[in-house]
Structures are given as C-alpha cells and as structure tokens.
Amino acid sequence: TRSTRPQRLLKAVKQHATRGDPQSVISAIDHFCRHREWAMNVGDEKGCILDSVVSELNPEKVLELGTYCGYSTVRIARLLPPGARLITLEFNPDYAVIARQVIAWAGIEDKVQLVEGASEDWIPRMKEHFGIETFDLVFLDHWKDHYLPDTKLMEGCGLLRKGTVLLADNVICPGVPDYLEYVRNSRSYKSCYFKSHLEYTRAEDGLEKSVFLG
Numbered sequence: 001t002r003s004t005r006p007q008r009l010l011k012a013v014k015q016h017a018t019r020g021d022p023q024s025v026i027s028a029i030d031h032f033c034r035h036r037e038w039a040m041n042v043g044d045e046k047g048c049i050l051d052s053v054v055s056e057l058n059p060e061k062v063l064e065l066g067t068y069c070g071y072s073t074v075r076i077a078r079l080l081p082p083g084a085r086l087i088t089l090e091f092n093p094d095y096a097v098i099a100r101q102v103i104a105w106a107g108i109e110d111k112v113q114l115v116e117g118a119s120e121d122w123i124p125r126m127k128e129h130f131g132i133e134t135f136d137l138v139f140l141d142h143w144k145d146h147y148l149p150d151t152k153l154m155e156g157c158g159l160l161r162k163g164t165v166l167l168a169d170n171v172i173c174p175g176v177p178d179y180l181e182y183v184r185n186s187r188s189y190k191s192c193y194f195k196s197h198l199e200y201t202r203a204e205d206g207l208e209k210s211v212f213l214g
C-alpha cells in the first residue's frame with residue numbers, strides 16, 4: 001500500500017540528514033516540504049521566531065502540544081540547556097512512530113519525552129506523573145479548537161507561573177480566533193503577535209507570544 005506523507009518525510013530525513021545533527025534534520029525536512037510535499041511543520045521562517053523565543057527564555061521545562069513528525073520538537077530541544085526537558089504530546093500513534101525516529105535521528109532523545117495521548121488527558125497528570133510543578137514554555141501547535149480549552153485547563157491545573165510563555169502557531173492560518181481573543185483581552189496575559197508566513201508559502205501566518213502574569 002502507498003506510504004504516508006510522514007513516512008516519506010522520515011525517509012527524506014534518513015537519506016539527507018546526518019545522524020546526531022539536529023540542524024541537518026531540520027534542513028532535510030524543510031527541503032522536503034518546500035520542494036517535494038508540503039507538510040504542517042512550523043517551518044523555517046516561523047521556526048526562526050520560535051528559536052529566538054526559546055533562546056531568550058532558556059527554559060528548563062517545556063511542553064509541546066501536538067508533535068506531528070517532531071520538527072518543532074527537534075527545533076526546540078536542540079536549543080535547550082543540559083538538564084532541561086521537553087515533554088511533547090501526540091495522540092496519533094502513526095505520527096508518534098515517525099516523530100520518535102526523527103527525534104532519535106537528531107540525537108536529542110535524552111532531552112525529549114514523547115507521550116502518546118491526548119493533551120486534555122495528560123495536562124491534569126503532569127504533576128503526579130512527571131513531577132512537573134510548572135512549565136516555563138508551552139508551544140501550542142495541535143488542533144486549533146483545543147488551544148483555548150487546553151490553556152484554561154493548564155491554568156486550572158496550576159501549570160503556569162508568573163512569566164510562563166505560551167507560544168501559539170497558526171494564529172492567522174488556519175487561525176485560532178477564540179484563543180487570540182482570550183489571551184489578548186485577559187488581564188492574566190501580556191500578548192504580542194509575531195507576523196510571518198504560513199510554512200513554505202507566501203500566505204500570512206504568525207505566532208502569538210503570551211506571557212502569563214499570574
């Protein structure tokens with residue numbers, strides 16, 4: 001039977017990237033998605049904005065909602081200091097299988113914990129199951145209609161502290177209007193928009209960076 005796009009993306013990584021070299025994995029995926037098949041990775045342009053937010057924050061504890069093939073997982077984990085941890089949630093087992101191999105090929109598996117399951121089920125279990133008090137950074141890139149409910153759930157579970165940064169992909173395309181309205185109007189957040197483009201295209205898209213004020 002025909003392979004899937006994530007399987008073809010992984011094949012491109014294994015053919016063109018160097019084991020243990022995260023940058024070569026990122027470049028191989030970007031080349032594949034720009035010249036062969038588009039895929040919904042945050043991409044190189046928005047990826048540079050993601051890089052700058054991570055580098056400035058130097059987070060110890062990072063949560064990613066929606067692993068997909070692990071592109072942003074590798075982008076974030078390659079910048080983390082020793083001892084820092086990234087937990088990434090993915091409930092599609094076929095994507096998880098691919099992402100684990102992409103993460104392993106990049107050689108950053110010791111910083112990453114890929115949890116196969118739904119954000120709504122695992123957010124309430126972060127404390128007792130992973131010993132996480134609060135997160136320093138959350139990257140939201142899963143189903144767009146779950147950004148807002150999951151943000152409220154993280155608030156309710158006490159996983160956000162003064163200064164925790166929420167970084168949301170796709171706030172223009174496909175768009176997350178209810179989430180944007182919330183973080184931009186709530187007194188609990190200082191929010192700003194980083195204008196960019198939809199990955200591998202000329203369409204507008206951007207990232208919203210929202211600092212939790214407690």
Ligand SMILES: CNc1ncnc2c1ncn2[C@@H]1O[C@H](/C=C/CNC(=O)c2cc(-c3ccc(F)cc3)cc(O)c2O)[C@H](F)[C@H]1O
Pocket residue numbers: 040041042065066067068089090091092095117118119120141142143144146169170173174198199
């Ligand atoms: C709901 N709880 C979840 N828990 C764990 N894993 C989850 C959960 N929900 C989804 N996942 C997992 O997270 C991923 C979902 C990513 C969704 N991303 C997009 O749809 C998305 C779409 C576009 C796009 C733009 C224009 C266009 F013409 C077509 C597409 C661009 C983007 O950058 C995106 O991120 C994965 F697939 C799913 O299993």
Ligand SMILES: [Mg+2]
Pocket residue numbers: 040041042141169170
């Ligand atoms: Mg996205």
